[in-house]
Amino acid sequence: MATVSNEFILNADEVIQRATERGESDFLINKKKEALELIENIDMPKPDKTNIKRWDFFTMSEPVVDSSVYNSLEELPESVKALLDIENTKNIYVQHNNTPAYLQIDEKLKDKGVIIENIVEATHNHPELVEKYFMQDGVKVDENKLTAFHTAMLNGGMFVYVPKDVHIEDPVQMVLLHDDEKASLINHVLIVADKGSEITYVENYLSNVEETEEQINIVSEVLALDNAKVTYGSVDVMPAGMTGYINRRGVTSDDATIDWALGLMNDSNVINDNTTYLMGDRSNSDMKTVTIGRGQQIQNVTTQIIHYGQDSNGHILKHGVMKDSATSIFNGVGYIKHGGKRSDAQQESRILMLSERARGDANPILLIDEDDVTAGHAASVGRVDPLQLFYLMSRGISQEEAERLVIHGFLDPVVQALPIESVKRQLKEIIEMKILSK
Numbered sequence: 001m002a003t004v005s006n007e008f009i010l011n012a013d014e015v016i017q018r019a020t021e022r023g024e025s026d027f028l029i030n031k032k033k034e035a036l037e038l039i040e041n042i043d044m045p046k047p048d049k050t051n052i053k054r055w056d057f058f059t060m061s062e063p064v065v066d067s068s069v070y071n072s073l074e075e076l077p078e079s080v081k082a083l084l085d086i087e088n089t090k091n092i093y094v095q096h097n098n099t100p101a102y103l104q105i106d107e108k109l110k111d112k113g114v115i116i117e118n119i120v121e122a123t124h125n126h127p128e129l130v131e132k133y134f135m136q137d138g139v140k141v142d143e144n145k146l147t148a149f150h151t152a153m154l155n156g157g158m159f160v161y162v163p164k165d166v167h168i169e170d171p172v173q174m175v176l177l178h179d180d181e182k183a184s185l186i187n188h189v190l191i192v193a194d195k196g197s198e199i200t201y202v203e204n205y206l207s208n209v210e211e212t213e214e215q216i217n218i219v220s221e222v223l224a225l226d227n228a229k230v231t232y233g234s235v236d237v238m239p240a241g242m243t244g245y246i247n248r249r250g251v252t253s254d255d256a257t258i259d260w261a262l263g264l265m266n267d268s269n270v271i272n273d274n275t276t277y278l279m280g281d282r283s284n285s286d287m288k289t290v291t292i293g294r295g296q297q298i299q300n301v302t303t304q305i306i307h308y309g310q311d312s313n314g315h316i317l318k319h320g321v322m323k324d325s326a327t328s329i330f331n332g333v334g335y336i337k338h339g340g341k342r343s344d345a346q347q348e349s350r351i352l353m354l355s356e357r358a359r360g361d362a363n364p365i366l367l368i369d370e371d372d373v374t375a376g377h378a379a380s381v382g383r384v385d386p387l388q389l390f391y392l393m394s395r396g397i398s399q400e401e402a403e404r405l406v407i408h409g410f411l412d413p414v415v416q417a418l419p420i421e422s423v424k425r426q427l428k429e430i431i432e433m434k435i436l437s438k
Helices: 012-021 026-041 107-111 119-125 127-133 145-153 386-393 399-415 421-436
Strands: 091-096 099-104 115-118 156-162 172-178 185-193 198-207 215-224 229-237 243-252 257-264 270-278 284-293 298-307 313-322 327-336 344-353 359-368 374-382
Touching (some): 012 145, 026 119, 026 145, 099 115, 119 127, 127 185, 145 185, 145 215, 145 243, 156 172, 156 198, 185 229, 198 421, 215 229, 215 257, 243 257, 243 284, 257 270, 257 399, 270 284, 284 298, 298 344, 313 399, 327 344, 327 374, 344 399, 399 421
Parallel strands (some): 091 172, 156 185, 185 215, 327 359, 344 374
Antiparallel strands (some): 115 156
16 A cells, blocks of 8 residues: 555555556556555655645546547547547547547658557557656656656556657647546656657647546656757646646757647646756747636646756746636746856746736746856736726727737737647637636
8 A cells, every 4th residue: 555645545556456457568567666666755746835735636536438439530529629620630649538539640650650649558569669758857757746646547648759850740639538527637648759850749638527526637748859849739628626737848959949838728726837958958948828717726837947958048928817716826937057058048927817816926036057148037917907908998899898808918929829720719719718707
């Protein structure tokens, strides 16, 4: 037995037995054993200014295995098809709760050696690649209690490998449909862009459930080797009551780029950790994040770009809107390590509050261990600019409509960064729904 908290006991023997019954690889089972042995003695993460002692990250039901396996894009549920450009979608993986449900890959990519598979199958079919990169340079098994729990209970996700000098012109998209209130999502995404390669990846976490007490624990590892480029977009829409830990981690080598555009639209209490390590010289990362909080929701959004390589560039842009009694903590960290000469670390964090009870806290942090660098930050927390409202209302627009337009404009820089039009449209619709909800 492995103790995870005062209220929850993780039965290690049962975890391994179920993994074996599901046909998981020896590698994955050994990783789970490693996590189970460590978990009792590892600390919880400590997100700045957010008390998570009473948050339940561990109570979960059995993995939900569905019979829904689809044979074509036309067979997909309407809520999934709404996220796709059906005529132009070439590379798509759909997961229904905890079940791989549909996979389509452009045949030309297969011929070039591109791999797109669910994470469990990939550990069987491509062990030399998965074992080389899985929780090695990105997120560590023993990083904290939640990463260990993630490893032990992993029940979904995907693996993407782009061979050397291959440029994938059409986006690779993952859609995870959550429509069972008993389904926890312990998802792992591993993307490896080999030297000189390029990929645009977009994921949608979409729940049709109004409320659940299950958990979401997502880890994404993005590795861009020399001169590779990864554009990563995501829209997360998870229900109220689902306690969340979302850790997205990037690692760049020389001349590599990882750009992020994240729409954090969950209605649950969530820790979001988005960190990129600029390990290589002349490497780059541009992070754009947008979120809307409502109800009693608490969000901690920590975004970090850590510079190790020389001449590296990291830019962070975060915009949030808080309604009702929602609380959001924005922690932005630009850290230039010793040796990161001529690097540039910039960040901007802004929060709009739409009610007296809403709370926002923007904390820009610059840590500089070098002299020859450029760095800067900006942060603001406040209400909708009355001058902007006055200008719009003076043109005959109602106050409600004027406020709505100002909010859309405030969030638009991140919306426009999403690389798939259907996903961009989805995020706009979710923003509209959240703004207008009472």
